[in-house]
Amino acid sequence: MKPAGSAEFEDDLKLGLRNMWYPVCRSDFVKDRPAGLQRLGQDIVVWRDRRGAVHVHDDRCLHRGAKLSLGKAVNDTLRCGYHGWAYDTKGQCVTIPTSKTVEARLAPKLCLPTFASQDRAGLVWAYFTDDASAPIPGLVIPEELERPEWSGFICESMWAANWILIVENLADPMHGPFLHGQSLTLGKGALEDDMRVTRTSGGFLVEREGQRGVNFDWSEIYGRDAMWVRLDIPLPFGPRGILRILCFCTPIDENNSLVYFLRYRNLNGWKRMYWRFLYRTFWEKQHFKVIEQDRVMLESQRRAQSRLVEHLSNSDRGVSELRRFLREKKAGGRS
Ligand code: FES
Ligand SMILES: [Fe+2]
Known part of the structure; x- marks a missing residue:
């Protein structure tokens, strides 16, 4: 391998x-x-x-x-x-x-x-598929996207970055308080932490050991017959609570990718209506500024070159696990 x-x-x-x-x-x-x-x-x-x-x-x-x-x-x-x-x-x-x-x-x-x-x-x-004669598995998507108690919006973007860099960024919660430290949603919490990785039935979970519910503190990578990343970020108001983000990345070619951030909340009644109003009038622009910071950073890393000269640390445990996971999938092993 x-x-x-x-x-x-x-x-x-x-x-x-x-x-x-x-x-x-x-x-x-x-x-x-x-x-x-x-x-x-x-x-x-x-x-x-x-x-x-x-x-x-x-x-x-x-x-x-x-x-x-x-x-x-x-x-x-x-x-x-x-x-x-x-x-x-x-x-x-x-x-x-x-x-x-x-x-x-x-x-x-x-x-x-x-x-x-x-x-x-x-x-x-x-x-x-790479085998047109093989059976096609059913499409499984995150349950939040089709359950009535959740309501959300689709954010679509194209980034000039290889898809692996984009998923690696989502498996890397420690960039939150640095890259997005000046944002309304991701400015809080400790700047140092240890990371823990746990395998799940469909992929793995990467989480900060020292804090939860403060910043982008964990993400869950799922990768069976479709691949997505689930994460929460806390919203300080409008209404207060967690914003769940389901992220998908589709390669366009080796240097460009289509990325989706589906932003969902579990809210009812007036809170749902209020959030949907605020999302369109306020939050969407704020979130866009945050993902622009990611886009610029990822586009600055040249894919193959960045991988070959890098030095990973404990805070990159999600990145290492993702690569291990992808290698296993490519080899047809467990996922
Ligand atoms: S019909 Fe001639 S190329 Fe399509
Ligand atoms: Fe980010």
Whole structure:
């Protein structure tokens, strides 16, 4: 097995883990026209049929290779904008504008690579496999995103950083009081602490030993058939209490990533309405300033170079555990 920190480890994982579900875009991004995206280094096209169901395919027409995202959705088919070849929701070619004999002979043989997809919690999810014949696991997402007692918002951003750096940052609570020390939410608590790491059934928990509920004091990394990070930050007002953040990271290519922070609270009645109002008018901007600090810092670390010259300490136990965890997953071991 290649050690984390080696160039080979970087190469193996630079475009993400396969055989996993990833959020690829917001649901409201996919309207009546097909949308072209790059995710995990692949060009994909996302579109909706007349019922509103979402479909995801390789963004390459099987005729001459034009991008299907430049075409249209027509009567529940995806029609290429170049010469009008059309594919159904399963990717099967159904129309070739030529003689009916040629169409009947050729079209049944052609099927677009197609991704299993789901439209849940305001996001479109796709399953990226390296074995098209293997069974597709169900998509498990954090329960907060679909339980009625929780209410939240999606924050989406694109960062010019490799996805591993982004997840490492989320497994590193000790950066809170330094990088975000001037923020309204993350300025409190001790600047020194020891870290503890505990394996869970789906991943691991990394936590500060000396404090809880003061700052970004713990995070839970989950990584079975989808990967996310769960963490809480305390809000000092509006209304006071914890803000739960569910974080997802989808590689675009080896140097760029799509990041989601889904910010949820367990509040009812007027408190829920008050928070939702304050979020839109106040908190969203504050939180954006905080994640901009992360973005700038991560974009300053050059991925492979930073890994090869670094010196980890006790406060990086979450980072070390994440690398161990990723290596195990890549090798097909426990997770
Ligand atoms: S390239 Fe798509 S129809 Fe010709
Ligand atoms: Fe941060």
